[in-house]
Structures are given as C-alpha cells and as structure tokens.
Amino acid sequence: xxxxxxxxxxxxxxxxxxxxxxxxxxxxxxxxxxxxxxxxxxxxxxxxxxxxxxxxxxxxxxxxxxxxxxxxxxxxxxxxxxxxxxxxxxxxxxxxxxxxxxxxxxxxxxxxxxxxxxxxxxxxxxxxxxxxxxxxxxxxxxxxxxxxxx
Amino acid sequence: xxxxxxxxxxxxxxxxxxxxxxxxxxxxxxxxxxxxxxxxxxxxxxxxxxxxxxxxxxxxxxxxxxxxxxxxxxxxxxxxxxxxxxxxxxxxxxxxxxxxxxxxxxxxxxxxxxxxxxxxxxxxxxxxxxxxxxxxxxxxxxxxxxxxxxxxxxxxxxxxxxxxxxxxxxxxxxxxxxxxxxxxxxxxxxxxxxxxxxxxxxxxxxxxxxxxxxxxxxxxxxxx
Numbered sequence: 363x364x365x366x367x368x369x370x371x372x373x374x375x376x377x378x379x380x381x382x383x384x385x386x387x388x389x390x391x392x393x394x395x396x397x398x399x400x401x402x403x404x405x406x407x408x409x410x411x412x413x414x415x416x417x418x419x420x421x422x423x424x425x426x427x428x429x430x431x432x433x434x435x436x437x438x439x440x441x442x443x444x445x446x447x448x449x450x451x452x453x454x455x456x457x458x459x460x461x462x463x464x465x466x467x468x469x470x471x472x473x474x475x476x477x478x479x480x481x482x483x484x485x486x487x488x489x490x491x492x493x494x495x496x497x498x499x500x501x502x503x504x505x506x507x508x509x510x511x512x
Numbered sequence: 513x514x515x516x517x518x519x520x521x522x523x524x525x526x527x528x529x530x531x532x533x534x535x536x537x538x539x540x541x542x543x544x545x546x547x548x549x550x551x552x553x554x555x556x557x558x559x560x561x562x563x564x565x566x567x568x569x570x571x572x573x574x575x576x577x578x579x580x581x582x583x584x585x586x587x588x589x590x591x592x593x594x595x596x597x598x599x600x601x602x603x604x605x606x607x608x609x610x611x612x613x614x615x616x617x618x619x620x621x622x623x624x625x626x627x628x629x630x631x632x633x634x635x636x637x638x639x640x641x642x643x644x645x646x647x648x649x650x651x652x653x654x655x656x657x658x659x660x661x662x663x664x665x666x667x668x669x670x671x672x673x674x675x676x677x678x679x680x681x682x683x684x685x686x687x688x689x690x691x692x693x694x695x696x697x698x699x700x701x702x703x704x705x706x707x708x709x710x711x712x713x714x715x716x717x718x719x720x721x722x723x724x725x726x727x728x729x730x731x732x733x734x735x736x
Binding site: 385386389390392393394396397400404423425426428429432433436437439440443444452454455456457458459461462495496 | 563567588591592595596598599602603605606609613637638640641644645648649651652653655656657658661662665673674
C-alpha cells in the first residue's frame with residue numbers, strides 16, 4: 363500500500379482495499395469453520411470420555427487429534443487438582459441423581475464388573491442388573507448399559 | 513440432614529477472618545454460588561474456599577459411612593445426600609469451565625490487567641487451564657490455516673474478532689437479600705433517561721445483568 367501511495371498509482375488503492383477485504387473475509391470463514399469443529403470435538407470429550415470411538419477418529423485431522431489430546435490432558439490436570447488426593451471427576455454426575463440404585467440392561471458383552479462390596483457381576487448381552495447409579499454412569503454413556511425406566 | 517453428622521463446624525479459609533460454618537451453611541453457600549454462576553452471563557469470582565471445604569466434607573461423610581454398619585437406613589439417606597452434593601459441586605465447576613472456554617481471550621485479558629488487590633475470577637488451576645486452552649487453540653489454528661496465509665494476515669486477534677464477548681446486557685431474575693438504595697439504571701434506548709431505584713429486601717426483579725453485577729459479587733442479591 364505504501365509503495366502504491368508513494369509511486370503515484372493511487373488508482374490501485376480501491377483494488378487493494380477490495381482484495382484485502384476479501385482476504386479478511388476468507389480468513390474469517392476459514393477460522394470460523396475450524397473453530398466450530400474444535401468446539402464440537404470438545405463436546406465429544408464430555409460425551410464419550412477419554413477414548414473416542416474409531417469412527418469419529420477417522421473424521422478428525424491429525425492436528426485435531428493433537429488438539430484433543432492436549433485438551434484431554436489439561437482437563438485431567440485440572441480435575442486432579444480439585445481438592446483431596448485424587449481430585450473430582452466432573453465429567454460424572456451430569457444429571458441430578460434420582461435414586462441410589464438403577465435398573466440397567468446390558469446392550470453388549472462387557473465381561474466382569476466389580477461392585478462396591480467386592481461382588482462382581484457378569485455383564486452379558488440382554489442381562490438385567492440392579493446396580494449403584496454412580497458406577498454405571500460411565501458405562502451408560504458409552505452405550506454398554508441401558509437405563510431401564512419402566 | 514448434614515447436621516446429624518458427628519462433627520460440626522468447618523474452618524473456611526476465607527480471606528483474613530476464620531469463619532466457622534456449619535455443614536448446612538456451607539452447602540447453602542455452595543448452592544447460592546452454583547445458582548449465581550448458572551444464571552450470570554459472565555464468569556463470577558472464584559469461590560475456591562467453598563469448593564475445598566465441600567470436598568473435605570464429602571471425604572468426611574464417606575469415611576463416616578464406611579465405618580457405619582451396613583443395612584442401616586441412614587446409610588442410604590446419607591449416600592443420597594452425598595450424591596446430591598457431588599452433583600451440585602460438579603455442575604458448578606462444569607459451568608465455570610464452560611464459561612472459561614467460551615470467553616477465554618476476554619478472561620485472560622482481564623486477568624492480565626487486573627490489579628494486585630482485586631479478587632481474581634479464576635482459581636490458580638483454572639488460570640493454568642485457561643492458558644493451556646488458549647495456547648492449544650492458537651497453535652492449532654496456526655498450524656492448520658494461518659501459516660498458509662499471506663504474512664500480514666497470520667495473526668488472528670482472538671480478543672476482538674473470533675470469540676464473542678459475554679453479553680452483560682442480558683436480563684436476569686434476582687431476589688434481593690439486603691436492602692439496596694439508589695441503584696442507577698442506565699437507559700437501554702436513547703429516549704429513556706437514567707433513573708434510580710431502591711431494592712427492597714425479599715423482592716424479586718427482572719433486570720439487566722450489568723446494572724446489578726457488583727451486587728451479585730458482594731452477595732447482596734441472589735440470581736434465581
């Protein structure tokens with residue numbers, strides 16, 4: 363721009379301004395798209411937990427996977443620092459608790475699952491169990507168990 | 513419910529005074545902080561002392577329950593109480609994290625420019641998290657898009673362009689806890705003029721957040 367002004371070619375100024383505006387607009391669109399994708403990936407961490415299903419991972423670029431890993435790490439550091447020895451996992455307890463134990467049905471074969479007092483439960487497909495709510499929450503979110511409401 | 517516990521009184525490390533709160537009062541403070549945080553459009557002051565005390569409280573309750581005999585009805589009631597408290601605490605912290613992530617350039621800018629005596633709206637851990645989030649996002653954008661762009665466009669000013677500011681003009685419901693006088697309400701449109709209102713104790717209002725922001729910070733009103 364300065365060269366144009368000093369060189370006397372001031373009739374080019376509108377063209378340059380126009381080009382600059384369109385570059386800015388293009389950059390704004392690109393950054394908006396990328397940032398929106400980042401926000402969705404962030405939502406995935408809160409929905410699916412630390413390990414993403416493979417189908418989703420194929421849709422993410424390498425840099426997005428790296429961003430996700432960094433985000434996971436800083437979130438984990440924050441949660442661990444929350445007080446007490448182990449910190450508080452705030453990705454649990456997403457909804458207010460209605461009861462201590464819930465009825466769940468198993469959707470996939472999961473294997474042995476240990477409950478509080480040491481007894482373990484075999485989670486086979488279509489088996490139903492009455493388990494403590496906070497132990498099952500993670501598995502319900504992953505789709506292994508289904509909360510039976512009737 | 514929590515008054516039935518064996519121990520009472522928690523020292524909360526608030527500022528310079530040692531305030532002894534009963535567990536019931538502590539939970540009430542947590543719930544107030546939770547509701548305020550949920551309904552306020554911007555990030556409020558960090559109440560880390562409440563968080564710490566509640567975590568200690570939960571640990572104590574857990575230990576008590578482990579020592580109690582099984583099958584007692586009180587055990588399940590106390591467990592339910594613990595789960596509820598844990599939910600409120602998690603929800604409070606999640607709400608704060610979401611706001612930090614949503615407004616991160618503005619919050620970090622405010623931290624940088626705030627003076628020594630002013631209370632921070634971020635706990636030290638939250639500050640670390642916010643800085644890491646910012647660095648992470650900037651690195652990502654730079655590597656994916658910006659390094660391929662012409663040199664004078666390579667820096668995106670996140671503070672001004674990319675991330676929106678918190679909307680302080682949004683309306684909030686509030687209940688007045690302490691009587692306030694002479695609150696200046698600025699006009700929304702140009703035709704109206706400033707006027708002054710008094711807030712009676714116990715009354716409820718719907719008002720722009722900006723007008724009562726300092727009152728929320730001091731605890732004189734409660735957002736509902």
